[in-house]
Amino acid sequence: MHHTALTSLTAALLLAATGALQAQTPAEKTLTVRQRYLNIPVSHAVGRAPLSMQPEGGSVLNVEVRIAEGEPEYWVFKDLSAWQGRRLTLRYGGTQEALDKVFQADTIVGQAALYRERLRPQFHFTTRRGWTNDPNGLVCHNGVYHLYYQHNPYDRDWGNMHWGHAVSRDLVHWEELDDALFPDALGAMFSGSAVVDKDNTSGWGTAQNPPIVYAYTAHGARQTQCMAYSLDGGRTLVKYAGNPVIDSGIRWNSGDTRDPRLLWYAPGKHWVMVLFERGGHSIYTSQDLRNWAWQSHLPGFWECPDLFELPVDGDPSRTKWVMYGASGSYLTGNFDGKTFTPDGPKRHYTAGKIYASQTFSDTPDGRRIQIGWGQIEQPGMPFNCQMQLPTELTLRTTKDGIRLCSRPVTEVEGLLHRQFTAERPLDEAEASAALNAYAAADGLHIHARLHLRYATSAGLILNNEHLVLYDASHDTVNGWFYGLQDPASMALEMDVYIDRTGVEVFLDGGLFSWSAQRRTDGDRSGFRFWGTEISISDLRIDTVDSIWNDRPLTEAR
């Protein structure tokens, strides 16, 4: 190393030392919490810097935030309910000028426009502020459906993983509550699940008040599995003092051990946790939800396992188990409480902008209800992504064998208002004209049967983008292999749900589903059915109500 290099090294070290010094004296602000929210201005022109929130006599919350120095792009907030009356010290790794713009108030900035923003999806759940990905902890308890979800409350991009929380009585109208799980010394709060521990096997509740029990991944130095419970109907989640309960990253020599899925295995009277571990799904078992024993591993899945038993064609004496991963590929097979044994190859029931779906535990009527993360961008909005429509999963015997189906829960029908019913089969021009009368509607549901007759391909276009493109010679729908149920009639049934920024398409009663982003650039060229001499039968058009119209939202308690 020659002299100039040494000099620049010294300079670099000096610079680093100055940087460290600055880091030791972050911007600071102390306030007494008197109002409901801390409002924080955000600008993506600023890099993320650490913000620590230290309530007097409580544990610190560390996040990373881009506090705007000039004009903010949008505002985010922290609900201060839990810290009322206390001194709160904020320390920020950015400038004092930025931190000084943070203020408390009883409303959030943008409250009046909430749910009325230009690109707010109208019948898909979205969070008030920030980023969402996977649904977590889906559970029904005392008639209330709980939707927890991966949430970055401080930014429209991924990071700072918390569990957000919303509740509903009908799976359609949601009320967002405060976040339920916050990052801690073990790491960020990654995905997980929930069950009602009816017999209080965990001992975290009582016989009179059995707990809701949660399993989640803490993403820290390693990914470890942790437990939490709630004794107040899912509002307050208390983390188990003995966390983590599984620390398997070293054993698997892997940074990927996450997304615990809990279920009760009735024949063996024990709990099961399906855990994604390095390229597949492991099965663990437990008597008390605290001590877990590894049993088996099924390779070939990535993230967010689910495992459940379903009747075939609704016949409770004929059941199969279904195992799936985040991508929507699934296996059917047998499960003996310790090992899942597939009975066929992997298949897909859904594709497109859906990922990391999870099903509800403890539904009162035994329906297997799923919600998936909709990877739908909400451009320029202070929130991002959405939850796809809740769907009921069933196993149906088809000409191809037994298949997993997913179709919107019947509750969604309550949002629909019939606008048009075709009295006879229409040609593509007539059907397109019928649809174009509603092209400006905010939310639309279209039901139709497309008959190809002489066409080898046909479809439905909205604003120059394909909603459905069936290619008979390659046997694909929207690029995914899909065989028509009856190749002689060449009919394809579709249910298309169009929201402001996304679309969901269900084929043949949910045998296959597909979802996509909608363009938001103002193309208004409208609907167009196409295909040589196609006909469209059973055309029905419904407008879809906004789930945010009838505020105050469903009061859950």
Ligand code: FRU
């Ligand atoms: C899937 C996923 C999970 C993880 C979470 C983190 O989208 O990567 O595996 O727990 O998101 O936000």
